[in-house]
Amino acid sequence: MEEVRATSAWVASHSSHVTVDSQGIEKVVESVENSIPKVEWNYEGIHYFDNGPLTVQYLFVLDALNFCFWPDKDLNYDDLASGLKEALQNDKTVFDADRLQKYTGPELRELLKWPRPLPLEDERVRLMHEVGFELERSFGGKASNIVESCGKSAVKLVSIIARHFPGFRDHTVYKGHQVFLYKRAQIFAADVWGAFKGEGYGEFSDVGSITIFADYIVPAVLQQLGVLKYSSNLDSIIKGNKEIGSGTEEEVELRACSIFAVEKMRDLIQKRTGKQVLSVELDLWLWAYGVSNPSLQHHRTLSIYY
Numbered sequence: 001m002e003e004v005r006a007t008s009a010w011v012a013s014h015s016s017h018v019t020v021d022s023q024g025i026e027k028v029v030e031s032v033e034n035s036i037p038k039v040e041w042n043y044e045g046i047h048y049f050d051n052g053p054l055t056v057q058y059l060f061v062l063d064a065l066n067f068c069f070w071p072d073k074d075l076n077y078d079d080l081a082s083g084l085k086e087a088l089q090n091d092k093t094v095f096d097a098d099r100l101q102k103y104t105g106p107e108l109r110e111l112l113k114w115p116r117p118l119p120l121e122d123e124r125v126r127l128m129h130e131v132g133f134e135l136e137r138s139f140g141g142k143a144s145n146i147v148e149s150c151g152k153s154a155v156k157l158v159s160i161i162a163r164h165f166p167g168f169r170d171h172t173v174y175k176g177h178q179v180f181l182y183k184r185a186q187i188f189a190a191d192v193w194g195a196f197k198g199e200g201y202g203e204f205s206d207v208g209s210i211t212i213f214a215d216y217i218v219p220a221v222l223q224q225l226g227v228l229k230y231s232s233n234l235d236s237i238i239k240g241n242k243e244i245g246s247g248t249e250e251e252v253e254l255r256a257c258s259i260f261a262v263e264k265m266r267d268l269i270q271k272r273t274g275k276q277v278l279s280v281e282l283d284l285w286l287w288a289y290g291v292s293n294p295s296l297q298h299h300r301t302l303s304i305y306y
């Protein structure tokens, strides 16, 4: 994911509202370098797993819908992951490509047993249709065929997904430059890797190329740890729970500086300890810490990307 790394670094070096604090990075690295907290993928026990292609289909649908939970204060990622799992356990055909193309908002709600409209429900439904259509057109209806076609390369997997599925093309233009963040495409590769424990469908020779997944939890954690510093204006917007527009400088900086900062943390860990740590592992640690601290205030952007 060289383009994600390079363009995030560009944002960090031209940033106006968010600063990556090297001393903050050093402090955090000092405190964890001897034992980087290891968090198990699916530590919550909420994901479907049967060790076969249906698991890949489940993860692809999950990550097609893995965005924007905060506008409903009772809805979390867990509700999506466990709702889709239960739906699949009850009916093995729920994520067949032809069925994905037909869901309506109320049907998706019913699938998840969610009593009211979901945030960005019309977009969620549109993206399910898009996934079903393109899976059927180009991949024999199966997400596992995408994974099989990428020769054990996570980089290739992300790039195939971004090429075929417009909803996964998480990019923007910042100060005239195109910036790539690819949160949901990368998290899908990481989820397949995590679920299959790096074997079978989950075997990627280049998993170290994946960056963190720039969502709304990780930036809040990095700020709490002193790794990110906000301008006073941005700080008061986030503290006041005011919405930040998608594609604004503030939003892009929050996301890109998070990616850049964790890459710096990773380099420093390697330099000081000689240990290779994966951004995916750092992400899971930071994310799990963030969701276990619900008082942490995060930025609020309506977006299909995260």
Ligand SMILES: Nc1nc2c(c(CN[C@H]3C=C[C@H](O)[C@@H]3O)cn2[C@@H]2O[C@H](COP(=O)(O)O)[C@@H](O)[C@H]2O)c(=O)[nH]1
Binding pocket: 040, 041, 042, 043, 044, 066, 067, 068, 069, 070, 075, 076, 077, 078, 191, 194, 212, 213, 214, 215, 216, 217, 218, 283, 284, 287, 291, 306
């Ligand atoms: N950076 C990063 N962001 C992640 C995840 C995950 C879940 N990954 C699964 C994989 C293995 C584990 O066992 C996890 O269950 C969700 N998110 C994002 O969080 C936000 C939801 O927050 P809240 O509203 O509080 O539920 C939303 O933007 C969602 O897209 C992650 O791992 N990393």
